[in-house]
Amino acid sequence: xxxxxxxxxxxxxxxxxxxAHHDHHELxxxxxxxxxxxxxxxxxxxxxxxxxxxxxxxxLVGCMRWQLAYPGRAIPMIGxxxxxxxxxxMAAGGIMQGDLYNAFGAMHGTIMVFLAIVPLAFGAFGxxxxxxxxxxxxxxxPRLNMASYHFYFFGGIVMFASFFIPGGAARSGWTSYSPLxxxxxxxxxxxxxxxxxxxxxxxxxxxxxxxxxxxTTIIQLRTKGMSWMRMPFFVWxxxxxxxxxxxxxxxLEAAGILQLMDNVFHTSFFLPTGLVVNGAQLPVSGGGSPLxxxxxxxxxxxxxxxxxxxxAMGIVSxxxxxxxxxxxxxxxxxxxxxxxxxxxxFIVWAHHMYLTGMGxxxxxxxxxxxxMISIPSVIILTALFISLWGGSIRFNxxxxxxxxxxxxxxxxGLTGLPLGFNASDIYxxxxxxxxxxxxxxxxxxxxxxxxxxxxxxxxxxTGRFLNETLGKIHFWGSLVCMNLVFAPMFIQGFKxxxxxxxxxxxxxxxxxxxxxxxxxxxxxxxxxxxxxxxLPFIWNFFASLFVGRKVTNDNPWDATTLDWATPTxxxxxxxxxxxxxxxxxxxxxxxxxxxxxxPQNQPT
Amino acid sequence: MLMKTTLRxxxxxxxxxxxxxxQAGNVTGKVSLKGEAPAEKEITPLAKxxxxxxxxxxxxxxxxxxxxxxxxxxxxxxxxxxGLAGKAFPAPAEKPLMDQKAxxxxxxxxxxxxxxPVMIKSSDDFMHNVNFAxxxxxxxxxxxxxxxxxxxxxxxxxxxxxxxxLQCNVHPWMFGYIGVVDSPYYAVTDASGKYTIAGLADGKxxxxxxxxxxxxxxxxxxxxxxxxxxxxxxxx
Numbered sequence: 016x017x018x019x020x021x022x023x024x025x026x027x028x029x030x031x032x033x034x035a036h037h038d039h040h041e042l043x044x045x046x047x048x049x050x051x052x053x054x055x056x057x058x059x060x061x062x063x064x065x066x067x068x069x070x071x072x073x074x075l076v077g078c079m080r081w082q083l084a085y086p087g088r089a090i091p092m093i094g095x096x097x098x099x100x101x102x103x104x105m106a107a108g109g110i111m112q113g114d115l116y117n118a119f120g121a122m123h124g125t126i127m128v129f130l131a132i133v134p135l136a137f138g139a140f141g142x143x144x145x146x147x148x149x150x151x152x153x154x155x156x157p158r159l160n161m162a163s164y165h166f167y168f169f170g171g172i173v174m175f176a177s178f179f180i181p182g183g184a185a186r187s188g189w190t191s192y193s194p195l196x197x198x199x200x201x202x203x204x205x206x207x208x209x210x211x212x213x214x215x216x217x218x219x220x221x222x223x224x225x226x227x228x229x230x231t232t233i234i235q236l237r238t239k240g241m242s243w244m245r246m247p248f249f250v251w252x253x254x255x256x257x258x259x260x261x262x263x264x265x266x267l268e269a270a271g272i273l274q275l276m277d278n279v280f281h282t283s284f285f286l287p288t289g290l291v292v293n294g295a296q297l298p299v300s301g302g303g304s305p306l307x308x309x310x311x312x313x314x315x316x317x318x319x320x321x322x323x324x325x326x327a328m329g330i331v332s333x334x335x336x337x338x339x340x341x342x343x344x345x346x347x348x349x350x351x352x353x354x355x356x357x358x359x360x361f362i363v364w365a366h367h368m369y370l371t372g373m374g375x376x377x378x379x380x381x382x383x384x385x386x387m388i389s390i391p392s393v394i395i396l397t398a399l400f401i402s403l404w405g406g407s408i409r410f411n412x413x414x415x416x417x418x419x420x421x422x423x424x425x426x427x428g429l430t431g432l433p434l435g436f437n438a439s440d441i442y443x444x445x446x447x448x449x450x451x452x453x454x455x456x457x458x459x460x461x462x463x464x465x466x467x468x469x470x471x472x473x474x475x476x477t478g479r480f481l482n483e484t485l486g487k488i489h490f491w492g493s494l495v496c497m498n499l500v501f502a503p504m505f506i507q508g509f510k511x512x513x514x515x516x517x518x519x520x521x522x523x524x525x526x527x528x529x530x531x532x533x534x535x536x537x538x539x540x541x542x543x544x545x546x547x548x549x550l551p552f553i554w555n556f557f558a559s560l561f562v563g564r565k566v567t568n569d570n571p572w573d574a575t576t577l578d579w580a581t582p583t584x585x586x587x588x589x590x591x592x593x594x595x596x597x598x599x600x601x602x603x604x605x606x607x608x609x610x611x612x613x614p615q616n617q618p619t
Numbered sequence: 620m621l622m623k624t625t626l627r628x629x630x631x632x633x634x635x636x637x638x639x640x641x642q643a644g645n646v647t648g649k650v651s652l653k654g655e656a657p658a659e660k661e662i663t664p665l666a667k668x669x670x671x672x673x674x675x676x677x678x679x680x681x682x683x684x685x686x687x688x689x690x691x692x693x694x695x696x697x698x699x700x701x702g703l704a705g706k707a708f709p710a711p712a713e714k715p716l717m718d719q720k721a722x723x724x725x726x727x728x729x730x731x732x733x734x735x736p737v738m739i740k741s742s743d744d745f746m747h748n749v750n751f752a753x754x755x756x757x758x759x760x761x762x763x764x765x766x767x768x769x770x771x772x773x774x775x776x777x778x779x780x781x782x783x784x785l786q787c788n789v790h791p792w793m794f795g796y797i798g799v800v801d802s803p804y805y806a807v808t809d810a811s812g813k814y815t816i817a818g819l820a821d822g823k824x825x826x827x828x829x830x831x832x833x834x835x836x837x838x839x840x841x842x843x844x845x846x847x848x849x850x851x852x853x854x855x
Contacts, residue, residue: 086746087767104763107772113748113764293752293760518746518766522789525745526669 052157053587057164058143059476062469065135066556068171069462070549072126075119077546082111083519084539105183116517117186118207122174124189125211128319129218130171132461136326137222137260138167140468141229141253143476147578147585148247150238150594150616155231163224170217177210185211190316193285193308197277198292204279212275219268222260229257238577240596244350245615247576247600248343251350252329255357256322262361263318270311277303306371313364321360323457324424325353327464328395331417334467335399337574338414339406340611342601345398352391352398359388369440378437385435392428396421412486416467419494423463427455430505445515448508451501459497466493469556474571478583479563485551492548499541503534573612576600580616644845646816650808650828652692654854656684662792670745671722671790682727683832684854691812692852694728695830696781696798698805699816700837702824708803714738714773717785717795719747719765724785724795728831730805731783731797736773739785741765747787755780758799764789781829796831819846828852 042051051057078097081090087110090097094109105115142160146153154160177184185207187196200206233254237246246254273284281299285308288301336343343349365373365381399421408414430452433439443449466489473481510531512520519535570579577596581589594616602613659680665671666678685693711732718725720742731737741747748764749772757778765772776783776799787793798805806814821842829835833852840848 082766087765087770103773108770110767110770112772113762293750293762295752516746517764521744521766522670522746526673 050161052153052161054142054146054154054157054160055476055585055589057160058139058141060164061134061138061142061167062140064168064171065131065139068126069131069135070553071175072123072131073546073549075123075126077542078111079116079119079123080539080542082116082517084536086518086521101178101183113517114183114186117188118178118184121185121188121191121211122178125174125185125215127457128189128323129215130167130174132323132457132465133222133319134167135465136323136330136461137229137253137256138164138225140249140326140330140465140472141225141256144468144472144578145229145250145253146232146236147475147581147589148250148576148600149233149236149241150577150580150590150596151232151236152588152590152593154228155235156228159224159228163221163228166217166221166224170214170221173210173214173217177207177214180205180207180210182206190312191274191308192312193274193277193303193305194287194290194292194297196274197286198290198297201292201297206278209275209278212271212278215271216268216275219264219271222264223268226257226261226264229253230261233257238594238596241577241615242596244347245596245599247329248332248346248349248353249326249329251353252325252332255353256325258357259318259322259325259360263315263322266311267315270308274308306368306373309368309371310365313367314361316367317364318360320453320456321356323461324392325356327420327424327461328353328399330464330468330471331420332399333574333576334413334417334471335402336601336603337471337572338409338411338417339403340409340603341402341406342599342603343398344401344404345394346599346601349395349398352394355391356388356395359384359391363388366435366440369437370444375437382435382437386432389428389432389435396425396428411470412481412483412490413467413470415487415490416463416470419490420460420463420467423455423459423497424461427452427457427460430455442511443508445513446508447504447512447514450514451504451508454501454504458501459494463493463497466490466552471572472578473556473559474566474583475578475581476584477560477563478566479559480566480571481559481563482555485555489548489552489555492551493545496541496545496548500538500545503538507531507534570614573610575602575612575614577615580614642844643818643820644842646804646819646826646840646842646846646848648814648848648850650692650695650697650812650814650830650850650852651690652684652686652812652833652854653690653851656686656854659683665722665790665792668722668790670743674721679721679723685810687811689811691808691810692830692833693808693810693812694726695808695812695814695828695833695850695852696728696730696796696805697808697814697816697826697828697850698730698781698798698800699802699819700825700827702822703802703804706802708732711735711803715797716740717797718742719749719787719793719795722747722787722790722793724793726795726807728782728796728798728807730807731776731799732803733776733779733799733801736775737797738771738773739765740769740771742768744768746789747793748789750786750788751783753780753783758783781827782831798829826850 078090089109090111094106097106098109105112182200182203187199196208276282277284277286283300283303285305286299286301286303287305290297290301332343363384366385369378434443470481470486512531521532524531566583569583577594580594596615597619598615600615604611605613661678661680714736715729715731716738717729718740739749744767746764746766750762753760755778758776758780761774763772779799779801781798782796783799785795804816804819806816808814819842823841826838826840826848827835828850830852833855836850836852838848838850840846
């Protein structure tokens with residue numbers, strides 16, 4: 016097959032392979048859309064599946080937000096449907112019951128991180144864009160790539176199906192801390208947590224296959240002239256991300272299997288001796304360590320934060336360079352900073368665990384490394400801010416989302432500093448402040464980066480533009496609502512509101528500080544408005560496939576990188592002839608050049 | 620001919636029904652407490668809780684021994700413990716209700732039928748959780764929360780359990796007790812210590828009187844168109 020041609024045998028090699036492909040029969044529906052090994056189709060498969068999960072994850076939290084604002088009131092319209100679907104124990108009278116709240120909470124986190132954002136950032140954009148940007152005909156291991164998507168898909172099915180098994184989905188938080196995760200439904204042989212663990216094993220397998228593939232592709236399949244420092248920053252971001260996934264996920268896979276043993280076969284890897292649950296001693300041998308789970312989880316968990324943010328930074332860099340018509344300021348510093356982040360992200364994990372009483376020496380170590388990792392993050396953000404300076408900025412939708420990413424991620428990052436310090440974290444831990452902080456990083460941060468990417472590469476993937484007016488409604492609505500949703504959470508956190516309260520904190524605040532509870536109502540209304548502002552995007556995404564303005568030029572944004580040197584949409588094998596790279600990735604507005612952009616493959 | 624047979628059959632049925640009605644009666648009586656009950660304690664955390672405390676002008680107290688002036692003991696669960704084996708009973712017309720009001724379970728003690736639903740309600744506009752850890756095989760442990768006044772959840776205890784203990788972990792002084800039995804012949808003594816078990820068929824039975832603090836007393840009784848059975852429990 017064409018995509019297995021991995022040698023850099025010159026322009027004729029790929030071209031001949033491409034022609035050879037056309038000598039064969041047209042691919043049938045199954046091999047084109049279900050069992051495709053083409054990185055672009057797999058990227059789109061990842062993208063569409065992840066967007067569906069993104070919407071589903073939002074739906075889950077929408078139900079939770081209703082309960083937080085109006086505890087004990089039936090969820091309008093949806094409540095009855097939930098009762099019908101999930102039973103009285105979960106939604107009696109259309110009211111979200113505590114178990115359902117816990118299940119939706121745990122699954123919101125799991126779905127958003129592992130089934131929506133990582134697959135979108137890494138699986139979709141990484142797959143679609145990386146081979147194009149390095150001038151490769153496909154990924155190094157196309158069938159592995161297909162398997163990666165299929166593992167992801169089945170992981171998603173297992174997670175989704177777990178809502179409908181007796182007792183419902185996992186309900187012990189997205190972090191699945193032991194012993195809660197084992198004891199929450201103890202004695203039920205196959206419960207939501209078991210399904211969660213099986214789903215996670217599938218998802219981790221998918222990520223590992225993807226990571227190996229990305230690393231090999233980026234090392235081996237760069238086209239002629241594509242030296243390391245000529246790679247677009249997006250590719251660097253994906254490269255570091257792939258290493259993070261490769262090295263951070265295996266400990267969680269091992270931990271997941273150990274917890275599976277605890278749940279199903281009643282071993283005690285994570286269960287301490289003499290564990291008493293609800294007044295009765297648990298019939299297990301004990302001797303395990305609950306803290307071990309936390310270490311293994313966060314050893315993945317913190318690099319995972321950078322898995323979420325690095326690809327978004329990569330996308331934002333591409334969009335900003337293109338729309339400011341300027342080279343990225345400090346490209347090399349950004350590359351080194353991202354590598355630095357990669358290394359440091361493996362030695363900061365225990366800043367999630369200050370409250371476990373690890374000891375002051377360990378806490379000091381981790382707060383020091385945590386402060387250190389903020390430096391490369393600030394370097395990247397600063398470089399992107401300075402890149403705007405003096406630019407003739409084009410304010411299209413992609414550009415707006417990328418520009419908004421900068422302050423939003425800035426707020427997310429800076430509010431993380433008090434959590435990195437041991438002393439301030441002890442007060443803020445497990446409060447709404449933490450929710451506000453990481454959602455600023457991930458929602459108006461990463462997700463805005465991903466939206467920027469969708470608006471930017473949609474014309475390349477489909478041959479049609481997304482509608483700009485709808486795009487701008489989507490952007491401004493999302494920007495305002497995201498802030499209305501997440502900014503008040505900092506206030507609630509300072510007031511000491513716990514992030515786990517099923518009643519939105521009424522137990523503690525009803526008499527003492529009703530303002531904190533009023534904020535719950537404002538946040539919920541803003542979240543509903545945020546949902547409404549996604550409707551133009553959903554319509555735009557599908558309708559533009561048919562009615563969107565057609566792309567008349569393979570390089571509609573006047574971009575420099577190789578992804579715009581392909582036909583639109585790129586055919587199987589990507590390039591008509593193997594591209595040769597003569598210059599760096601961001602030669603915009605070069606003095607003396609004929610145009611304000613000089614593509615990487617334009618000969619000197 | 621057919622008409623005559625039908626009439627005879629109907630007449631016999633009415634007669635039998637009348638006889639069977641005659642053969643059942645109410646078991647009534649009074650439970651008294653022997654000994655001096657210790658003074659009830661104030662529930663100080665309740666008084667200090669901003670949500671709960673506002674419902675009380677004077678501090679709420681424990682309900683360990685509610686004794687009338689004539690030593691009648693309230694909250695004694697009375698039920699037929701033996702003598703009903705193999706008998707089936709119609710489903711109850713009403714579902715018993717356990718309420719959470721002003722941060723206390725109301726009633727403190729009540730009865731219910733195994734296999735039939737019990738309503739658990741909150742009359743408070745803030746969160747209670749209802750935590751039940753089953754101690755008898757077949758009963759399902761549950762733990763759910765209610766956040767708004769008027770919220771009702773139904774739960775069914777599949778097996779006999781005297782007492783099924785409900786507790787709220789948000790307000791750790793809140794306990795409610797349900798005597799779950801497999802017949803409709805149970806009662807809880809009122810404030811004067813009196814009880815009535817209605818419609819018990821003639822026969823010999825063992826009647827159990829069980830109190831959370833004073834323990835259990837059994838009495839062999841014979842019902843003939845009703846019975847009057849008093850009992851005495853001692854302070855423990």
